[in-house]
Amino acid sequence: MSTEDRTERAPRVLKAPKQDRSRATRKRLLEAAVACLAEHGWAGSTVSVVAEHAGVSRGAAQHHFPTREDLFTAAVEYVAEQRSTALRDLFPDGPADRRAVVRALVDLYTGPLFRAALHLWVAASNEDQLRPQVTELEARVGRETHHMAVELLGADESRPGVRETVQGLLDMARGLGLANLLTDDGTRRERVVAQWGEILEGVLTD
Template identity: 85%
Template sequence: MSTTAERDRAPKQDRSRATRQRLLEAAVACLAEHGWAGSTVSVVAERAGVSRGAAQHHFPTREDLFTAAVEYVAEERSTALRDLFPHGAADRRALLRALVDLYTGPLFRAALQLWVAASNEEQLRGRVTELEARVGRETHRIAVDLLGADESRPGVRETVQGFLDMARGLGLANLLTDDTARRERVVSQWAALLDGALG
């Protein structure tokens, strides 16, 4: 039988988790829209509808907040991608389109802002480098799983990684102009290349 203290603690923990999630989502949106310079803890707290003190309770530093935000959304994105293709992808083009879409949304814009800031700010560089390596490994693992790629075969690992690197490049091109038509042609070409490389 639970005590009154335990019953009181559960709603408090739920509120705390909800506040944390609102802060993470607001941080990604602010970073994508306003860049690093325009994304302060106060701006994020206001957007999330919480006090600056509540934000700092969850994330003591600005770096903590933004690296946690990008990591959180990357995890959500990975889960969503796996959920789209729970048994692998029968339609390779649809899968490749979904992978390329990872690099054209607000998360990619937010991550890019973090990369640029990290290139100039020493205290951020190590954290962002480690985060990017972890997200990159997870994205590669998901792509390999969903493509049913056998990385023990020569060149398969490099082909999959080459596709992901190209997808990132398409994401960069899309930041300045709507690159949808060209992106579609490139994805079709990569689908043909992967059909040959993966069998």
């Protein structure tokens, strides 16, 4: 068999397009940044630590995110998008049982994803380079979450007190998320969630 024949019959090794590999690397870095921030906090989450956790070189990490601030702001934005997607996936048909929506909104503010965001907020309060990016991001995420809550609850914000009640729900959920950082007080949280379900039914029902 000629060399040419062997070459023609040799199996081809298909490589993922460069753009796909780049997206996959970026996603690994974002997920690693979230995990590191939740586990080690801001001080322990350097670009090198994140790159090692993601299984890529520091140079590859800096190619995607030139600065540490860029990496972690993008990571928390990624988390916010994932949380929003997860919430919408729970209620694909739009407005749902209000008690179920309250519980799902509270779940947005508990667990490692919220913990990672909180570490970033604390860091932004002390880091001048980070603060504007995080402030802008949180304002946008807050607006989007509020809009999503209004939609899923079937709330009419033209009625007196409705907007404030929905915002109060989100503030309450955030507060429960903060409390959950220190101790898992699930029993008390269940009672608070149930009470807010009753409050919303009273305010939002015609």
